[in-house]
Amino acid sequence: MNCFNHPDVPAVGVCKTCQKGLCIVCAYDLGNGIACKNHRDEVEARNSITDVHRVAAVFAILGCIMMLSGSFMDFSTDEKEQILQLLGIVMAFLGAFFFWLGNKIRKTKSK
Ligand SMILES: [Zn+2]
Ligand SMILES: [Zn+2]
Numbered sequence: 142m143n144c145f146n147h148p149d150v151p152a153v154g155v156c157k158t159c160q161k162g163l164c165i166v167c168a169y170d171l172g173n174g175i176a177c178k179n180h181r182d183e184v185e186a187r188n189s190i191t192d193v194h195r196v197a198a199v200f201a202i203l204g205c206i207m208m209l210s211g212s213f214m215d216f217s218t219d220e221k222e223q224i225l226q227l228l229g230i231v232m233a234f235l236g237a238f239f240f241w242l243g244n245k246i247r248k249t250k251s252k
Contacts, residue, residue: 193246
C-alpha cells in the first residue's frame, strides 16, 4: 500500500480514523496509533478530555484526604477541623463537577 497523498511513496501505516495509507511525512504519531493531518487535531481534542478527568481525579482524591485528615488529625481547635472538612467536601464536589464536564465535552466532540 502507498501513501494517500503521495501515490509513489510506500505507506508506513494507516490513519486510525479514516484508514488512509500514510507515508512517514504524512503520518502523525499519537502514541497509541497514527493519524493523517486532518484527523490529528480531532484525536488530540478527544485526548485532551482525559486531562479534565485527570484534574477531576486529583480534586476527588484531595477532597477525600482532607475529609479524612479532618477526622483523624488532632487539631487544637474544632474550628480548624471543620474548615478542613468543609474544604474537603468542596474539593470532592469540584471533582464530581470536572468528571461531569469531561463526559459532557466528550459527548459533544465524538458526534
Ligand atoms: Zn484520517
Ligand atoms: Zn505522504
